[in-house]
Structures are given as C-alpha cells and as structure tokens.
Amino acid sequence: MTYRAPVEDLAFTMRHVAGLEESIAEGLYPDLSVELVEQVLEEAGRFASERIAPLNAPADRTGAHFADGQVTTAPGWREVYRAWAEAGWNALPCDPEWGGQGLPTLVQTACVEFWNASCMSFALGPLLTAGAVEALTAHASEDLKRRYLEKLVSGEWMGTMNLTEPQAGSDLNAVRTRAERAGDGTYRITGSKIFITYGEHDLTDNIVHLVLARLPDAPPGTRGISLFLVPKFIVNDDGSLGARNDVRCHSIEHKLGIHASPTCTMVYGDAGGAVGWLVGEENRGLACMFTMMNNARLAVGAQGVAIADRAYQQALSYARERRQGRAPGAGEGMSPIADHPDVQRMLLTMKATTHAARGICLMTAAAIDRSRLAPDAEARRKAHELASLLTPVAKAFSTDIGCEVASLGVQVHGGMGFIEETGAAQHLRDARIAPIYEGTNGIQAIDLVMRKLPLADGTTVRGAIAEMRKVGTRLVASRDEAFGATAARLREAVEALDDATSFLLKALAGHSLADALAAATPYLRLFGIAQGGTALAMAALAASEARAAGDANPAHAGRIALARFFAENIATGARGLAQTVMTGASALADAEAALAG
Amino acid sequence: MTYRAPVEDLAFTMRHVAGLEESIAEGLYPDLSVELVEQVLEEAGRFASERIAPLNAPADRTGAHFADGQVTTAPGWREVYRAWAEAGWNALPCDPEWGGQGLPTLVQTACVEFWNASCMSFALGPLLTAGAVEALTAHASEDLKRRYLEKLVSGEWMGTMNLTEPQAGSDLNAVRTRAERAGDGTYRITGSKIFITYGEHDLTDNIVHLVLARLPDAPPGTRGISLFLVPKFIVNDDGSLGARNDVRCHSIEHKLGIHASPTCTMVYGDAGGAVGWLVGEENRGLACMFTMMNNARLAVGAQGVAIADRAYQQALSYARERRQGRAPGAGEGMSPIADHPDVQRMLLTMKATTHAARGICLMTAAAIDRSRLAPDAEARRKAHELASLLTPVAKAFSTDIGCEVASLGVQVHGGMGFIEETGAAQHLRDARIAPIYEGTNGIQAIDLVMRKLPLADGTTVRGAIAEMRKVGTRLVASRDEAFGATAARLREAVEALDDATSFLLKALAGHSLADALAAATPYLRLFGIAQGGTALAMAALAASEARAAGDANPAHAGRIALARFFAENIATGARGLAQTVMTGASALADAEAALAG
Incomplete structure (x- = not known):
C-alpha cells in the first residue's frame, strides 16, 4: 500500500x-x-x-x-x-x-x-x-438552493470558485469581469478568469461556477463586487439539464505539480454573455466569499498536512529498506539508513512538524464547530474569534511544513529522490502550490497580525497563549522523565510568542503598521511553533497518563518522544524568531538600497 | 536579459x-x-x-x-x-x-x-x-596524461566520474564493478554504474570515463577500490580515435530537474570487458578521488549560489513589474509587489542568504589556493586545514540555500510561480539535486563534525571562530549607524557557534559519537550562519569605509543593509541551533519509538 x-x-x-x-x-x-x-x-x-x-x-x-x-x-x-x-x-x-x-x-x-x-x-x-x-x-435564494444544492x-455535479483574473490575483479590488442585469432577474456575465481549479472536466454532467463580477453601476474596489452562479448547463425547472451556457474553457496550465488537477482559463460571455444568477446581494459578493474563507483556508492547511504525511510515510518506508554504511552500534553489514542518526533527524523532523500542523488544523476545526454549535452565544463568539485567529496559522504553517517535509522526503531518498519514478519528487511538486493559493502565506501572515491579533482588544490571542501556558504547567507537573527538556523548551517558545505578541499589539496600538507588516511572516511561524508544540505536548501528556494508568500501547512512548523531539529541536527556533519580530520595520529599513545593488 | x-x-x-x-x-x-x-x-x-x-x-x-x-x-x-x-x-x-x-x-x-x-x-x-x-x-601516468589531458x-573531449552503483550510493565500500588485469598493462572493466552525469552525449567526439572498480584480489571495503580511465573510443598512439570501447549508455533518467543534463546508466564490459587504464596505484582509487573532492564539493556549493542568484534575479524583476494592492505609504493605484514589506522580506532573505553562501564559497576557494600556492609550508598546511573545514559548509549550506531561495522565488511569483512557463519553478526543480549529489548534505555535516572539527586538535575551527570574532570587533568599532544591531546579533551567532563547537569537541574527545552524529546537521547550519554573516559583514565594513572615504557608489549602502538584514533576521536563529546541537544524542533518544507509531 x-x-x-x-x-x-x-x-x-x-x-x-x-x-x-x-x-x-x-x-x-x-x-x-x-x-x-x-x-x-x-x-x-x-x-x-x-x-x-x-x-x-x-x-x-x-x-x-x-x-x-x-x-x-x-x-x-x-x-x-x-x-x-x-x-x-x-x-x-x-x-x-x-x-x-x-x-x-x-x-x-x-x-x-x-x-x-x-x-x-x-x-x-x-x-x-x-x-x-x-x-x-x-x-x-431558495430557488437556487432547490435547483443546485x-x-x-x-457530488452528481461539482462546483468551482472564480476569483482570479490576470490583473487581480491577491488584490480583488481589480476584478474586471462584468455582470449586466438582463431584466428578467438574471444577469449576463462577460470576462476571463484564470487559475480556475476544475473549471472544466469530465467527472460530472454539470459544473456550477461561482463567479465574482462587477455590475455597471457598482462602486469601485471590493465594495462593488457581486457573486454569481453560472452553470455550465442551464438547469430547467424540473431539474433536467437545458441549454449549454456561454462559458468555456480556453486552456489549461502546464504546472509544476498537481498535474492531474485541471487549472483552467475560463472565458465567460464570448457569445453575448453567460447567464448568471446573483448569490446574496448585489455588491456584497466579497462578504459571501468570506463566509467560506475560514473553511477553505483550513482545508488547504489540511492539504499541507496531507502531503507531508504521505511524503513522510514514503520516506520512512524507503529508509527502512535502503541499506548504506554501518550505523553506530550496529553489527556486521550495511544498516538500514533509518538507523543512521542524521536520517533519523530528518524523519523525526518530518513526522514532528507534520503532527504539529495536524494538531493546529484539528484545533482550528474544533473552534469552527464550536463557533457554530455551542449552545451559548458568548461561547460561539469566543470560538469564532479563536477560529479566526488560528485559521491563518493552520493554513500557512501547515502548507509551509508540507513543502519542507516533502523536500526532506526527497533528501531521505538520496539520488533516487530526484528520479521521478520514485514518487518522492511528486510530493514536493504537488506541495508547492498550497502556500500560494487560497491567499498566499504572506497574506495569511498579514491577516494574522493586522486583523486577528486585535480581535477583542487582543484578548483572543492572550487567551490562546494562556491555554498554551496551561499545557506547560501540566508538563512541569508531569513526573514522566521521558519528556526530557520538553517543558523547558516549550515554555521558552510560548514566552517568546508572548513577547512578540506584546510587541505587535503595541505597534498596532501605536499605528506602527510598518513594524507589524514587516514582522508578519516570522510571527506566524513563531505562532505555529508554539501552538504546534503545545498540540504535540497535549497528545503526549494524554499518552503519558494512559501509560501511567497501565496502558501498554507502544504508540504512547512514540507520542512522548515526538513532542520531546519537537520541543528540543524545532521549538528552539522560537526565541530567534521573536527577536526578528521585535526588530520590526527597521529590519527592512534600507530594503531598497539592499535590493538595488 | x-x-x-x-x-x-x-x-x-x-x-x-x-x-x-x-x-x-x-x-x-x-x-x-x-x-x-x-x-x-x-x-x-x-x-x-x-x-x-x-x-x-x-x-x-x-x-x-x-x-x-x-x-x-x-x-x-x-x-x-x-x-x-x-x-x-x-x-x-x-x-x-x-x-x-x-x-x-x-x-x-x-x-x-x-x-x-x-x-x-x-x-x-x-x-x-x-x-x-x-x-x-x-x-x-605520463602516457595517459600525454594521450588525454x-x-x-x-574541452575537445569531456570527462565523467563513475562512482555510484545501485547498491553503492553514499557507501563506496559496496562497489562491485570488476577490473581484471589483461596482462598487457591494461585492464578489462565489467559492471554497471548509475547516475553518471554526461555519461553519454553528442557534445564531443570522445568521452573519458573515470571508473571505480575492484580487482579480483583486492581487499574488501574502500581499501580495495581502484580508479580506471575508460575512454569511449580508444585513443591511438598518434592521438587519433581508434576502436569503440566496450562501454555503452543503457538509459537516461527522467528527473525532477536538470532535464537537459543526461544522467546515464552506463554498462561496462557487455562484450567481454571495457579496456581500462589504471590511474594511480591499484587499490588506491579512493585516495585519487579524494584529491579532487574538495574542489568538486566547492563547485557544487557554487551551483547552489548560482541557482539562488538566478532565482533571485528573476523574482526581483517580477516583483518590480507585478502590481497588486497598495503598499504602506504609496500613492494611488496598485503598487509593485516589491514595495510590500512581506515581499521585501522574501527578496531580502533570498539575496542575503545567497550572498552569505557566495562569501563562504569564495573564502573556501581562497583557502584552497593558499593551501597550494602559499610560499610557506606551514601556511599551506594551515590553509589546507581551513579549506578542509570550510568545504562541507560551502557545499551543504550553499546548496540548502539554493533550494530555499528557489522556493521563495516561486512564492514571490504567486500563482504564476507554479506555472512552468514562468521559469521560476525550473530553478526549484534544478536546485533540488545539489543537496544530494557529490556527498549528500547529511554526509557533509558528518564530515564537518567527525573529521574536520578534530583537525589540528580543534585549533583549525577555533582559528576560524577567532577570525569571525575579529570581524565582530571591527563592527563594534565602526561608527556607522546604518549597521543597526549587526554587531550584537552577529556576536551572538558566533558565540553560539563557539558554545556548540566546545560541546562537540568535548563529545568527540569523550567518544560520544552519537552526540556528534545527532547534532551534525544543525551544527553545519549554525556554522554557515555565523560564517556567512561574517562574510556579509566583511563586505559591509569595506563598503562603510569606502563610503566614509567619500565613495558615493550606492552599492555601498546596499551591502551594509544586506549584512544588517542577515544579522537581524537570519543570524537570530543561531542560538536555537546551538541549543539543539547541545541536546546531543538525547534528541534522538527514542527515535525508534517516535517513528514506529
């Protein structure tokens, strides 16, 4: 398998x-x-x-x-x-x-x-x-729901999201696709969209495009964007498929990875205008998009975890079979490379960071559920804020990890990793898109710092850090010697995050936006390390307690060792990241001079 | 261009x-x-x-x-x-x-x-x-030199190096290719070699293969390997090309990158044995290989710098043209993304790490020259030890940087970076081989720690650190305020390297090989950061002095800003790496348990 x-x-x-x-x-x-x-x-x-x-x-x-x-x-x-x-x-x-x-x-x-x-x-x-x-x-509307949902x-039909245009990638202000009122309650859509995932394919009989477009009298910028449903085939009142709509796939991209996922350039309205139906209110299209943004971003984070885990499984399997050299303490003959300390470090780095990212993604998912399902309104509000805070971390940290782990997977394979038939290289190629789409990781970092840290006057992020500290306290209280320096290293990481957070909250309060923007990416990484290390420690504490209660499952020892490896080898980077964050805008002070040479 | x-x-x-x-x-x-x-x-x-x-x-x-x-x-x-x-x-x-x-x-x-x-x-x-x-x-021999050199x-002919076999990648002990004495001073070579770069091509009329093989009476292991010259066409006494030799290319690999470089499986002796000539002495083939190892490893390090610089140039050019959003302090309309702080951070990270690696490679090159050309024997010996120390850092740090920078280059391009025609992705694909070949970066790290740190009882590495400290002293003495916290951050990095070095020298003296092996990779990275930051600071100090002397070249300000960026944003990772190094083997203590789950 x-x-x-x-x-x-x-x-x-x-x-x-x-x-x-x-x-x-x-x-x-x-x-x-x-x-x-x-x-x-x-x-x-x-x-x-x-x-x-x-x-x-x-x-x-x-x-x-x-x-x-x-x-x-x-x-x-x-x-x-x-x-x-x-x-x-x-x-x-x-x-x-x-x-x-x-x-x-x-x-x-x-x-x-x-x-x-x-x-x-x-x-x-x-x-x-x-x-x-x-x-x-x-x-x-109820009619659209009844017809499509x-x-x-x-899964009889599939859906797409049409946001990007050549001049409007990260910046949706620049969307130019036009929508005109047809007078019968429908609209005519004209324009081109690029990078449309599954814009055209043969898996289903119909494809339902959701398209951002601008009405003739719309205000400029993102407050003038509306969302339209544009089906490939128009759906009759009885639910059967009617006329082919005026939308077509012009071409697909030749990409670094995810070769089997068609990335389409879509052309709307070549023959007079694609028939579209408004979703939500006119000029409120972006608000509709934001509804699903948290979920989609979390799902992309899960993609990062996914590709990392697959790359890890393949590397581990290879490292246990491939024999080269003699590992310390091994007997005669060549050892599996999984027994060499440096390869173990690579494999453990792969596994620990993957599991840390997985923990963050599942914590975020739980917060999203709570924000919808908690019986108490105040609990829902708080959970919504927590989910909002964690989502950019789940997306960006996990997808960065996806690339790093897939790259380590290639390295574990040595020369074989560079040969396409081995499969390790595919994971690296596939993983590389995830830090880019659904909001680049730089945009996630800016979102985290500029919009999420100030939530509830900073009490959301303070609350998240307080929860991390509680786990630290439990680690200190644990008598399990297998934890090594986990408590100490994790505490240092959380305190580094706290310091960096204070710096940024102060910068934001003082409108030092340049400081906050310059520090966004290292801050997100720092947050991911502290939160991910905490997640691993929570799992490890549960394992330690189970073991103390007599549960002999060997996976428990593995969970403790993994949390420890992360704390002693990855979380050690936290203080340096905090130092970089607190350098603020001066880090980029002479950027123009430095880039000019 | x-x-x-x-x-x-x-x-x-x-x-x-x-x-x-x-x-x-x-x-x-x-x-x-x-x-x-x-x-x-x-x-x-x-x-x-x-x-x-x-x-x-x-x-x-x-x-x-x-x-x-x-x-x-x-x-x-x-x-x-x-x-x-x-x-x-x-x-x-x-x-x-x-x-x-x-x-x-x-x-x-x-x-x-x-x-x-x-x-x-x-x-x-x-x-x-x-x-x-x-x-x-x-x-x-003189005859071989006369005939081939x-x-x-x-460049009328090209040469190849034939080391790797399916069962013998990093571990040359396992080489199986056979060489038999033909009785006329030549040998007959039989066996297969894989991953042979330019093993076959149409650029030159002849190809001169250097092949590691084993004589029938050779001792086992690497002490039984000999080096042979096996030409594609046998060269007549008058220098003209004679018979086609019994060596052929069986196939070439389908690789992640460097698609245009043929990576060949070579078959020797299908028709009875390829004619080969001994290079050096029998059973001393590995020593012959080691002669050129330092140079080849340095050259691969330079490849890392090269691909990083190309990726950087392309990303910078794209970032100056591509407009999205409005940068802080910018006027109306969309700004070039090069003006956004987070993109600046990516570009500066690319440039600073590339230049740091370049500095290390050129320092290593200078030490190699000195080891050969210094008039004084003691100076040559010292330079040889310094070159030996720096070579694994030049190779591994630079090629890791090559991959990281190429990956950032993709990120700067956003969605366009994932499209093959843009070209950014090719750099990432090409860069990925360099940490693998010519000794994987893990092997470089082990070489650094196990063989290079003990050189001259540790005085070589101590001397290198002392030179870094001297640069730190010059930074402190500089009154140029443009340096910001460069002196402080770089001093911390060098002291972190010093601490980690002491830990490892002590571990080696106490035969705690597991500690040393476990720490090799983070130690090499730490060394690269301290040495690379020092190299940037040396360039920046020269720039600062030139500027103080009235030289208005704007590149001078850029060099200072780049050294500062590296110190404040990259060198900050040094202490955490030292902490990880000093965790030693306990970092991998329960590796088996952690990987088992």
Missing part, C-alpha cells in the same frame, strides 16, 4: 488535542460518539488508501488532457469519483436539508487530510465543490 | 571577503592583478549571460533525448559548447603544461557560479570534466 491513512492518530488527536469528548459532553455534536467518529475515519481511510491512493502516481504522469474545449481527466478517475460520491463522502459536511450528513468540520478536516494525502489532484475538485456548497447554503451535495 | 552575471559583486567579495589583494601581495598569484581578475569575470559574465542563459528554459522543456544508445543534447548546445571551449573557458583552472590557463580556484569558483546560473544542466558537464582533469593531472583541458 502506498499510503496508510493514519486513522488512529487522527482519532487520538481529535480526542486529546481538539477536545472531541468535551465537545460531545457539552452537546455540540448531539449525534456523535467517539466510536462513530472512529468508524467514519476508518471507512474514509480505507477508501482513501485502497481506492484513491493508487491513482496518484499514474495520474501525475498522464495529467489532465485538454483538447477542443474539453478536459479529460486521468484514467480511472470517473469511476473512483463516482464510487466516492456514491459512498456519501462528498455529502459528509453538508446540511442534511440538502442531503448532507451534517458531520462537523472536525471530522471533515480529518477526511480532507485523507483524500488529499491519497491524491491531492483528485481531492481538489471536491474541496472546491465544498466551498461552493457552503456559499450557496449561506447566501443563495442537492446535486452539488451528492 | 534573463540573467545578469553579478560581476561587480563577485569582484568586491573576492577583494574584501576572500582576500584577493592580500593574496596577490603575498605572491600567491604572481600573474594576477585585480584588474585582470575583473576583466576575466567581465568576459565570463558576458558569455554566460548572452550565450548560455538563453538556452536554459528551452533546454529544460526539450531535455536530453536518448535513443539507441545515443544521447542528443538540446538544440543549440553543441554550438554554444564549442564556442565556450574555444574561448578557453574550459581550460581556465587547468595546468598550463596541458594547455590550461592556470587561473586559481578563486577565479574558477566565480566563473563556475556564472556558468551554473546561466544554465546548470549545461555547466554540469564541464564541472565533471574539471574533476577528471584534476584526478588525471595528479595521479595518471590536452584534449580534456581544451
């Missing part, structure tokens, strides 16, 4: 890091039990490992094929996609009113990791569909 | 970091002047930028083509290669006795950077030829 879904670790992390049992006890998930969650993960993991994972390498070589406006997906994809949708996986997080299973974001995030680890190119389409479902569920939820 | 050779910076770094003028004054380079060096760089840079650089992207798309045992290089390559060799560039570092120009390693290293920045795939062949020339010059030096 090329990928084994880490079901047991996901379940353990949900319980001991993301508070699954507490949430159940508090009534957030009335229909869930730990056993049911484990069952769902087990089934999802099996489908991912057995059905999807074998598609990954062949589909990378075939790629998606474009000819005459049509996109053909890789061999076997239609069959697996249909089986996957029919098994109900597409409907997992959706509203039961439209045929969804209504499972929480926490469970969905774990499954998203499985789908993406087994084949990121395959999983991307459903990820976009989930975003479309969410936007329509929250903002579409059930089939999007079942 | 897609690449502008940084001639001025190379010359400045040679003078103020690598001590060019001092070396000239001491008589190391009797035929050189600063002006002559600048002239050579100018010419090399022009050829690289104008002739080679335009080949890079098209050749990546075409790749090298294999059919029927023949390799066809990309369109235009034969012509440019011949023009390059005819202009004398291949002969630059070679012994004048064989037609070389006898220029020192310092100048050659700068040129190697230019060739590799303009097209790494193209430059790789000559890099291997240079290794073969070096091995033959030092170890071959002149044409290898002129």
Whole structure:
C-alpha cells in the first residue's frame, strides 16, 4: 500500500488535542460518539488508501488532457469519483436539508487530510465543490438552493470558485469581469478568469461556477463586487439539464505539480454573455466569499498536512529498506539508513512538524464547530474569534511544513529522490502550490497580525497563549522523565510568542503598521511553533497518563518522544524568531538600497 | 536579459571577503592583478549571460533525448559548447603544461557560479570534466596524461566520474564493478554504474570515463577500490580515435530537474570487458578521488549560489513589474509587489542568504589556493586545514540555500510561480539535486563534525571562530549607524557557534559519537550562519569605509543593509541551533519509538 491513512492518530488527536469528548459532553455534536467518529475515519481511510491512493502516481504522469474545449481527466478517475460520491463522502459536511450528513468540520478536516494525502489532484475538485456548497447554503435564494444544492451535495455535479483574473490575483479590488442585469432577474456575465481549479472536466454532467463580477453601476474596489452562479448547463425547472451556457474553457496550465488537477482559463460571455444568477446581494459578493474563507483556508492547511504525511510515510518506508554504511552500534553489514542518526533527524523532523500542523488544523476545526454549535452565544463568539485567529496559522504553517517535509522526503531518498519514478519528487511538486493559493502565506501572515491579533482588544490571542501556558504547567507537573527538556523548551517558545505578541499589539496600538507588516511572516511561524508544540505536548501528556494508568500501547512512548523531539529541536527556533519580530520595520529599513545593488 | 552575471559583486567579495589583494601581495598569484581578475569575470559574465542563459528554459522543456544508445543534447548546445571551449573557458583552472590557463580556484569558483546560473544542466558537464582533469593531472601516468589531458583541458573531449552503483550510493565500500588485469598493462572493466552525469552525449567526439572498480584480489571495503580511465573510443598512439570501447549508455533518467543534463546508466564490459587504464596505484582509487573532492564539493556549493542568484534575479524583476494592492505609504493605484514589506522580506532573505553562501564559497576557494600556492609550508598546511573545514559548509549550506531561495522565488511569483512557463519553478526543480549529489548534505555535516572539527586538535575551527570574532570587533568599532544591531546579533551567532563547537569537541574527545552524529546537521547550519554573516559583514565594513572615504557608489549602502538584514533576521536563529546541537544524542533518544507509531 502506498499510503496508510493514519486513522488512529487522527482519532487520538481529535480526542486529546481538539477536545472531541468535551465537545460531545457539552452537546455540540448531539449525534456523535467517539466510536462513530472512529468508524467514519476508518471507512474514509480505507477508501482513501485502497481506492484513491493508487491513482496518484499514474495520474501525475498522464495529467489532465485538454483538447477542443474539453478536459479529460486521468484514467480511472470517473469511476473512483463516482464510487466516492456514491459512498456519501462528498455529502459528509453538508446540511442534511440538502442531503448532507451534517458531520462537523472536525471530522471533515480529518477526511480532507485523507483524500488529499491519497491524491491531492483528485481531492481538489471536491474541496472546491465544498466551498461552493457552503456559499450557496449561506447566501443563495431558495430557488437556487432547490435547483443546485442537492446535486452539488451528492457530488452528481461539482462546483468551482472564480476569483482570479490576470490583473487581480491577491488584490480583488481589480476584478474586471462584468455582470449586466438582463431584466428578467438574471444577469449576463462577460470576462476571463484564470487559475480556475476544475473549471472544466469530465467527472460530472454539470459544473456550477461561482463567479465574482462587477455590475455597471457598482462602486469601485471590493465594495462593488457581486457573486454569481453560472452553470455550465442551464438547469430547467424540473431539474433536467437545458441549454449549454456561454462559458468555456480556453486552456489549461502546464504546472509544476498537481498535474492531474485541471487549472483552467475560463472565458465567460464570448457569445453575448453567460447567464448568471446573483448569490446574496448585489455588491456584497466579497462578504459571501468570506463566509467560506475560514473553511477553505483550513482545508488547504489540511492539504499541507496531507502531503507531508504521505511524503513522510514514503520516506520512512524507503529508509527502512535502503541499506548504506554501518550505523553506530550496529553489527556486521550495511544498516538500514533509518538507523543512521542524521536520517533519523530528518524523519523525526518530518513526522514532528507534520503532527504539529495536524494538531493546529484539528484545533482550528474544533473552534469552527464550536463557533457554530455551542449552545451559548458568548461561547460561539469566543470560538469564532479563536477560529479566526488560528485559521491563518493552520493554513500557512501547515502548507509551509508540507513543502519542507516533502523536500526532506526527497533528501531521505538520496539520488533516487530526484528520479521521478520514485514518487518522492511528486510530493514536493504537488506541495508547492498550497502556500500560494487560497491567499498566499504572506497574506495569511498579514491577516494574522493586522486583523486577528486585535480581535477583542487582543484578548483572543492572550487567551490562546494562556491555554498554551496551561499545557506547560501540566508538563512541569508531569513526573514522566521521558519528556526530557520538553517543558523547558516549550515554555521558552510560548514566552517568546508572548513577547512578540506584546510587541505587535503595541505597534498596532501605536499605528506602527510598518513594524507589524514587516514582522508578519516570522510571527506566524513563531505562532505555529508554539501552538504546534503545545498540540504535540497535549497528545503526549494524554499518552503519558494512559501509560501511567497501565496502558501498554507502544504508540504512547512514540507520542512522548515526538513532542520531546519537537520541543528540543524545532521549538528552539522560537526565541530567534521573536527577536526578528521585535526588530520590526527597521529590519527592512534600507530594503531598497539592499535590493538595488 | 534573463540573467545578469553579478560581476561587480563577485569582484568586491573576492577583494574584501576572500582576500584577493592580500593574496596577490603575498605572491600567491604572481600573474594576477585585480584588474585582470575583473576583466576575466567581465568576459565570463558576458558569455554566460548572452550565450548560455538563453538556452536554459528551452533546454529544460526539450531535455536530453536518448535513443539507441545515443544521447542528443538540446538544440543549440553543441554550438554554444564549442564556442565556450574555444574561448578557453574550459581550460581556465587547468595546468598550463596541458594547455590550461592556470587561473586559481578563486577565479574558477566565480566563473563556475556564472556558468551554473546561466544554465546548470549545461555547466554540469564541464564541472565533471574539471574533476577528471584534476584526478588525471595528479595521479595518471605520463602516457595517459600525454594521450588525454590536452584534449580534456581544451574541452575537445569531456570527462565523467563513475562512482555510484545501485547498491553503492553514499557507501563506496559496496562497489562491485570488476577490473581484471589483461596482462598487457591494461585492464578489462565489467559492471554497471548509475547516475553518471554526461555519461553519454553528442557534445564531443570522445568521452573519458573515470571508473571505480575492484580487482579480483583486492581487499574488501574502500581499501580495495581502484580508479580506471575508460575512454569511449580508444585513443591511438598518434592521438587519433581508434576502436569503440566496450562501454555503452543503457538509459537516461527522467528527473525532477536538470532535464537537459543526461544522467546515464552506463554498462561496462557487455562484450567481454571495457579496456581500462589504471590511474594511480591499484587499490588506491579512493585516495585519487579524494584529491579532487574538495574542489568538486566547492563547485557544487557554487551551483547552489548560482541557482539562488538566478532565482533571485528573476523574482526581483517580477516583483518590480507585478502590481497588486497598495503598499504602506504609496500613492494611488496598485503598487509593485516589491514595495510590500512581506515581499521585501522574501527578496531580502533570498539575496542575503545567497550572498552569505557566495562569501563562504569564495573564502573556501581562497583557502584552497593558499593551501597550494602559499610560499610557506606551514601556511599551506594551515590553509589546507581551513579549506578542509570550510568545504562541507560551502557545499551543504550553499546548496540548502539554493533550494530555499528557489522556493521563495516561486512564492514571490504567486500563482504564476507554479506555472512552468514562468521559469521560476525550473530553478526549484534544478536546485533540488545539489543537496544530494557529490556527498549528500547529511554526509557533509558528518564530515564537518567527525573529521574536520578534530583537525589540528580543534585549533583549525577555533582559528576560524577567532577570525569571525575579529570581524565582530571591527563592527563594534565602526561608527556607522546604518549597521543597526549587526554587531550584537552577529556576536551572538558566533558565540553560539563557539558554545556548540566546545560541546562537540568535548563529545568527540569523550567518544560520544552519537552526540556528534545527532547534532551534525544543525551544527553545519549554525556554522554557515555565523560564517556567512561574517562574510556579509566583511563586505559591509569595506563598503562603510569606502563610503566614509567619500565613495558615493550606492552599492555601498546596499551591502551594509544586506549584512544588517542577515544579522537581524537570519543570524537570530543561531542560538536555537546551538541549543539543539547541545541536546546531543538525547534528541534522538527514542527515535525508534517516535517513528514506529
């Protein structure tokens, strides 16, 4: 098997890091039990490992094929996609009113990791569909919902998000695609969109595009952008497919990775205007997008974890088979390279950072669930703020980790890692997109510092740090010697984060925006290290307690060792990052001179 | 122009970091002047930028083509290669006795950077030829030298290095290729070699393979390996080409990057045995390889700098043209993304780490020159030890930087970076091989800690640290306020290196090999940061002094700003790395448990 879904670790992390049992006890998930969650993960993991994972390498070589406006997906994809949708996986997080299973974001995030680890190119389409479902569920008219949602939820149709234009990548102010009122309540859409994931394909009979466009009388900037639903085939009143709409795929991109995911240039209105329906209110399109932003960003974070875990599994397997040299203390003959200390360091770095990122993603998912499902309004508000704070960290830290781990995976393979047929290189190529799309990681860092730190006058971030400190206190109280210097190193990391946070809150209060902007990226990394180390420590404390209570599961020792490795080898970078953050804008003071030479 | 050779910076770094003028004054380079060096760089840079650089992207798309045992290089390559060799560039570092120009390693290293920045795939062949020339010059018989060297030096023929076999990558103990004495002074070679760079191609009429093989009565392990010269065509006594030798290319690899550089599986002796000639003594093949190891590793380090600089140039150019959002303090309309603080941080990180690595490579080159050319034997011995110490740092730090910078280059491009036609992704793909070949970076780190730190009872490394401290003292003495916290941050980094060094020397003295091996990689990174920061500071101090003396060159302010950025933003990681080093083997204590789960 090329990928084994880490079901047991996901379940353990949900319980001991993301508070699954507490949430159940508090009534957030009335229909869930730990056993049911484990069952769902087990089934999802099996489908991912057995059905999807074998598609990954062949589909990378075939790629998606474009000819005459049509996109053909890789061999076997239609069959697996249909089986996957029919098994109900597409409907997992959706509203039961439209045929969804209504499972929480926490469970969905774990499954998203499985789908993406087994084949990121395959999983991307459903990820976009989930975003479309969410936007329509929250903002579409009853008629649009009735016409589209059930089939999007079942996976019979897929959805896309059309934001980017050549001149409008990160900056949606510059969107130029036009929408004109047709007088019958519909609109005519004209313009081009680029980088449209699954803009065209052969997996489903219809494709539902959500398109940002500008009305003729719209105010300039992002306050003049509206969201439209533009189906590939117009849907008749009885739900059957009608006329082909005036939208076509012009070409697909030749990319570094995710070769099998078609990235399309879409042309709207070549023949007079694509028929579109308004979603939400006119000029409020961006607000509709923001509804689903947290979820989509978290899902991309889960992609980072996913690709990292797949790269790690492959590297570990190779390192245990490949023999070179003699490891310290080994007997005669060549040792598996997994026994060499430097290779162990690489493998442990891969695993520890992957699990740290996984912990952050699941914590974020739990906060999103709480923000929606907590019985108490104040609890929902607080959870919403926490989710808002953690989301950019989950997205950017995890996707950076995805690239770093995939690169280490290549390194563990030595020369074989550079040969495409080995497969290690594909993970690096695939991973590289995740820090870019769904808001570049630089934008995530700016979002974290400029918009999330000031939430609730800074009490949200202070609260998050206070929770980290509590874990530190539990570590100090633990008598388990296997923790080594975990408590000390983690405390230093959390205090470094606290210092950097104080610096930034002060800078923001004093309107020293340049300081805050200059420090954003190292601050996000620092946050990820402190939060990720905390997540690992929470899992390790639970393992230590279980072991003390007589549970002989060997995974417990592994969890403690992993938390310790992270604290002693990765968290040690925290103080230096804080120092860099607190250099502020002076770090870039003479940037122009430095770049000019 | 897609690449502008940084001639001025190379010359400045040679003078103020690598001590060019001092070396000239001491008589190391009797035929050189600063002006002559600048002239050579100018010419090399022009050829690289104008002739080679335009080949890079098209050749990546075409790749090298294999059919029927023949390799066809990309369109235009034969012509440019011949023009390059005819202009004398291949002969630059070679012994004048064989037609070389006898220029020192310092100048050659700068040129190697230019060739590799303009097209790494193209430059790789000559890099291997240079290794073969070096091995033959030092170890071959007069007859072999007479028959082969002149044409290898002129570039009329090219050379290869055949070390790796499927079961013998990093571990040459396992070499199985056989050599039998033919009774006439020649040998018959039988076996397979993999990953042979430029093992077959159409650039030259003959290819001279240097092959590691084992005699029937050889002792086991690396003490039983001999080095053989195996030409593709046997060379007649009059220098003309004779019979085709029994060596053929079986296939070439499909790789992540350097697509246009043929990576060959070579088969020797399919038809009874390839005719080979012994180079050096029987069973002393590895010693012959080690002769050229320092140079080849340094050259690969220069590749890391090269690809980093090319990626940086492209990213900077894109960031100045691409407009998105409004930068702080900017006027109406969208700003170039180069004006956004977070993008500036990426660009400065790219440039600062690239220049730091360049400084280390040129310092290493100067030490190699001194080890050969210093009039005084004791000076040569000391320089040899310093070169030995710095070489693994030059190789590993620079090639790690190459990957990191190329990855940042993709990020600066946003979505466009992931599209192959932009070219940013190619740099990342190409860069990824350099940490692997010519001794993986893990092996470099182990070499640094296990073999180089103990040199001269630790006085070599202590001496290197003392030199770093002297630069720190000069920084403290400088009154130039533009340095900001450079002195403080760099001092902290050097003291962190000193602490980590003491820990490791003590561990080695106490035979705590596990501590040393576990800490090797973070120690090498720490060394690179301290040494690289020092190199930048040396350049900046020279710039500051020139400025104080009235030199209005704006590049001076840039050098100071760059050294400061590195100290305040990169060197800040040093203490955490030292902390990790000093965790020692306990960092990996429960590695098995942690990896088992």
